Amino acid sequence: MMINITIDNVQYQVEENITVLEAARRVGVHIPTLCDHPELSPYGGCRLCLVEIDGARTLQPSCTLPVVPNMVVRTNTERVKTARKFILTMIFSERNHFCPYCQVSGGDCELQNAAYGEEMTHWSLQPNWKSYPMDASHEYIILEHNRCILCRRCVRACGELAGNFTLGFEERGADSMLVADLGVPLGESTCISCGTCVQVCPTGALIDRWSAYRGRETQVDHHETICVGCSIGCGIDVLTRDNNLVRIEGDWEAAVNNGVICKVGRFHPVDNDRERILTPLVRKDGKQKATTWDEAIGFIADQIRSSKNGDGTKVAGLISTRLPAETLFQFKELFADQLDCKAVTSLEEGLPNANPTRYAEVSGPFEARLEVIDRSDCIVVLDCDLVDKHEVAGFMVKRTISNGAKLLVLSSEDNKLGQPADVFIKIDKAAVKDVISGLHAALMADNERVKKASAASGVPQDQFTTAAQLLKDSQRPVFIYGKNISADEPDLFDQVVDLKKALGLPRDDYSGLLGLKGKANSLAATQYGLDKAVDLADQKVAFVSLGDDEISQRTMSALEQVPFLAVSATYTSALTSKADVVLPAANWMEQSGHYVNLEGRIQKANASLDAPENIWTSSKIIHELAEALGIKAEGHTWKKELTTRASSAVLFE
């Protein structure tokens, strides 16, 4: 329902159940804030947003005050302005807020900007000259207590967004101190290095070691794109300066992750010391020698031509699933369609999607979207790791259980989500089927089968019944599984589907099955049929489009059997050192293209950096190789081809 309120003598209609601050923002009236953050719950700590309310004795914090019908709000009276200046003066005088030697001064500091907004040329109160410690124990983050204004944005971000609850406060009033865990150095705490605290800090209290002093807001360029660290595909903002990577931040507008990213997305790309390949290399007399693109491509083309015989071309094509859909499809066009090679696949060989895709080919798309996690009241983690990989999904799980949802973890390995779980069933790898069968039996109240499953798996019967009860009490359960289930025997996956069926739930977006998909473009590779297990044994040539990815030991050993190996890669590795031809490829930040995330969302990654001179994108390398072979591989129909095969999740943009 809409209600009438008056802000600064203008009447507005606003929704009820919002705060005065929210109402002011929606109608375009600026109220300065510090502790408030749009993605965090209102806190009312800094008092900068004080406003005058007609009929109220004192000034009121607009960030925590709900609007009521016919409320009269004044945001710019002398009383309000005097209070704001006084509040800012108090904040400045509390700790060390001398701007000249602070990393965020000059546009990046919300405290400084607030003072500018009030046209403060000086402070009427001087600091209390107390020195606070600085905590530089963390690998990526520096915590400078002297700059802290006690707004607790970081504490709220840590708990509400990352669900990690590492940061907190000790003591009261002027003695308040931000602490990690029970007062340990940040670097020794339970911090999982997602860096959300750094991104929300309004001052220079939490800064990131790598980007500090390397570029302010006014000096950097922003590139809105997506992370290709895993199949979640979080929206990110890549900050660059003079074609150098400065920092990566979460994109608050991104539908997938709403601004939260993990260490893989935020810090790993900056903390990258892999050695770049800068020129094409061709092996001559046993040694790799620098050469021209023409010679390198021509050499590979010759090898491909000469490996043709009666039953197709004996060339294996392997491509990384960190590359864009356009490139994947182009690769398939060249090797599978045009050259008629049999051994063409992705480096993941489709394993993360094997069973879900098989199931979808029979029954159509069935997998849920990520948003079901935040809405769920009972999350079942089925033998997958949401802490070291696909970590942002782990954040979603952790923050949802902190809001009261139940968590069941069934895991064959050590699982860090086991600790907060309501029921943690640790299972023997060989007994996964028995455990899922036991849970199913408990849901069906089939005591005989529960007993049998318990005996076979060693899991006590009451664990099955407790877990089943939590599921029965739930309205919106979600089952999250990964490669352990998706790549295992088909009937194990069918058992998982049966679990959901046993709950008698309608097939809608609010409950369901959610499969992790491995790397950024696993699903796209599967859709293009780049998901076969291939035998490299009788191949004469192997072409690996590795990009900035890494290769498994198993694939590498298999490639050693192939007489001629060509690799296009960004960084030197054991694989490139074995190759007969090495082509320098752009990394993920230097190329544009589309990715299909685990929920089927098609997103575009935009280039944020120019590749060094003489380095080509993987796409251009494939294009030029095709040209040298006198054929075409453009990848133009990549989008249409995504849907020629049934997919486990509905594809959407």
Next chain:
Amino acid sequence: MTKPKISSDWLAGCAGCHMSLLDIDERIIKIAELADLRATPITDLKEPDEDGVDVGILEGGINNTANEEVAHRMRARCKLLVSFGDCAVFGGVPAMRNFHGIEASLQRAYVDTESTDSEGKIPDDPELCTMTKVRAIHEVVPVDIFLPGCPPDPDVIFYALSELAQGRIPELKDDLLQWN
């Protein structure tokens, strides 16, 4: 009409604000046309006129009794006092010593520094002034105009000086307000 007289001095600062003043380049001629530049650290005259100046400008904070004396003298001899730069306005970089105390700072500066030999000694000549806590100018004498910045941008300085030279009070806001 007589030109307004402007005088300046520097206290516990680094002289950078006066350097930034010189960075207004040829525009200083315009200022000199509008105003009478009297005693400054970069002119020959060393003390503001006894019969007073219109504008007094002080760079740097106040960190000893000698600075206090200069500040009091400038205040007594000028109509409008300008706090020039972050050290004058806030205490600035020299005020970092307030976090550690005078004793510890002297010990560090004269004895403990890596480049000091075993003869290092804290100066104790009785003719030396007494050190104090580092303070902003307005903690010692009343200030009329605050011109923050480390250093203030030459354009900001030119704006402020030209306003003062023409008998107006500069208004620092938006792009002209920079603490840096």
